[in-house]
Amino acid sequence: MWSFSTPIKKSDIKKIAIGRFDGIHLGHLELCKHLDENSALLIILKNEDNFLTPGNFRNKIVDLPLIFLSFTKIKHLNAKDFLKLLLSEFVNLEKIIVGYDFKFGKERKWGAENIQELCGIQTIIVDEFKKNNISVHTSMIKEMLQNGNVFEAKAYLGRFYNIVADVIKGQGIGSKLLFATINLKTKNFFLPKNGVYASIVKIHDICFFSITFLGVRSTDKHFSLETHILVDDFNELIPQKVELEFIDYIRENKQFDNLMDLKKQISQDIIQAKQILGKLNER
Numbered sequence: 620m621w622s623f624s625t626p627i628k629k630s631d632i633k634k635i636a637i638g639r640f641d642g643i644h645l646g647h648l649e650l651c652k653h654l655d656e657n658s659a660l661l662i663i664l665k666n667e668d669n670f671l672t673p674g675n676f677r678n679k680i681v682d683l684p685l686i687f688l689s690f691t692k693i694k695h696l697n698a699k700d701f702l703k704l705l706l707s708e709f710v711n712l713e714k715i716i717v718g719y720d721f722k723f724g725k726e727r728k729w730g731a732e733n734i735q736e737l738c739g740i741q742t743i744i745v746d747e748f749k750k751n752n753i754s755v756h757t758s759m760i761k762e763m764l765q766n767g768n769v770f771e772a773k774a775y776l777g778r779f780y781n782i783v784a785d786v787i788k789g790q791g792i793g794s795k796l797l798f799a800t801i802n803l804k805t806k807n808f809f810l811p812k813n814g815v816y817a818s819i820v821k822i823h824d825i826c827f828f829s830i831t832f833l834g835v836r837s838t839d840k841h842f843s844l845e846t847h848i849l850v851d852d853f854n855e856l857i858p859q860k861v862e863l864e865f866i867d868y869i870r871e872n873k874q875f876d877n878l879m880d881l882k883k884q885i886s887q888d889i890i891q892a893k894q895i896l897g898k899l900n901e902r
Contacts, residue, residue: 620692621708624675624685627659632709634658635686636716637723639757642671643680645777646718646748646755651681653716653743659684661705663693671757671776673807676783679862698724702738716743750775767812767868779819779864782808786857789845798885800832800845801857810844815869815888817895820846821862822855830885830892831863834872837881847885849893867895 636650640662651660660677664687667673677685693701701724706712721731721744735742748755755775763772764780773779782805789802801820813834820829831846846863869891875881 620688622687624678624687627684629709630711631657632659632684633711634714634716635661635705635709635712637661637663638718638721639663639665640672640677642757642760642776643677644671644755644757644760644775645750648681648777649748650716650718650745651683653714653745654683659686661686661688663688663690665690667807669809670807671760671780671809676808679781680778695725698729698733699737702734702740706738706740712740714741714743716745718745719747761809764809764811764865767814769811769816769865770867779866780811781862781864782810783860783862784808784844785860789843798847798882798889800847801861803844803846803861803863805844811865812868814871817866817869817892818846819864819866819896820848821864823858825855827853828893828896829863830869830889831865832872837873837875838878847889849889849896866899869895 634654634657636654636658638647638650638660640647640660654660660681660683662677662685672680675685693704696704705715715734717731717734719731723729723734729737731742731744734740751774753759753775760772760775763769763775769780784803784805787802787804789800810833816831816833818829818831819826820831821827828849829846830849831844833844835841836843869888873884875884
């Protein structure tokens with residue numbers, strides 16, 4: 620029923636923040652401010668497909684133990700039984716931290732204000748977090764990414780939106796006739812709007828400026844996620860996985876009748892990506 624991102628004794632845990640924690644955005648980080656070395660995030664797992672921060676990827680954002688609990692294992696429990704289960708597992712629990720809109724128990728009939736009265740454990744209810752007078756929620760951030768507003772989303776995520784992807788074999792056209800790219804495939808991660816992006820790819824913990832294409836290729840009409848590293852003499856050995864940050868949206872995808880027109884457009888995109896990335900510290 621329980622799974623952990625890192626080895627930790629249940630008896631050592633004194634504080635737990637509960638939620639789904641998809642995105643680990645600025646609102647979630649407000650909850651994390653109430654946690655310390657004897658704390659953990661309790662993540663209620665539903666479907667982790669199309670997540671901003673699926674699985675253990677959350678540990679790239681917060682340095683806290685992650686405890687995963689499947690929703691299907693607890694959805695039948697009423698509020699008292701859920702809290703009883705929690706206290707039986709974490710016998711030294713002193714504080715529970717939740718957001719203002721937290722709901723729990725069968726059919727989500729109970730709210731954050733009911734926790735302390737039902738189990739006696741001190742409960743911290745974190746208020747709605749706003750940035751630029753906008754309430755920060757995962758759904759709002761996903762909508763921004765769907766519209767290609769990846770740079771704007773950074774203000775609410777607290778970082779540029781990033782994913783982990785597997786390196787896969789590509790067509791081979793890029794390195795021969797266009798520009799060499801790293802072809803990628805990602806699982807469970809939410810992807811922003813199809814298009815061309817200024818990006819940063821992390822390889823062996825080293826960051827490289829890049830330009831990324833996301834969408835249906837003109838060459839074979841297949842969906843593709845690929846990134847071209849903006850380094851003339853790049854010769855690093857490419858690992859099996861890379862991390863990719865979407866920095867800013869450049870343009871929508873276009874269909875090209877021939878490789879010459881496509882290469883001309885990519886050359887223009889590269890110039891624009893270099894301009895965006897070169898001024899990153901000024902923005």
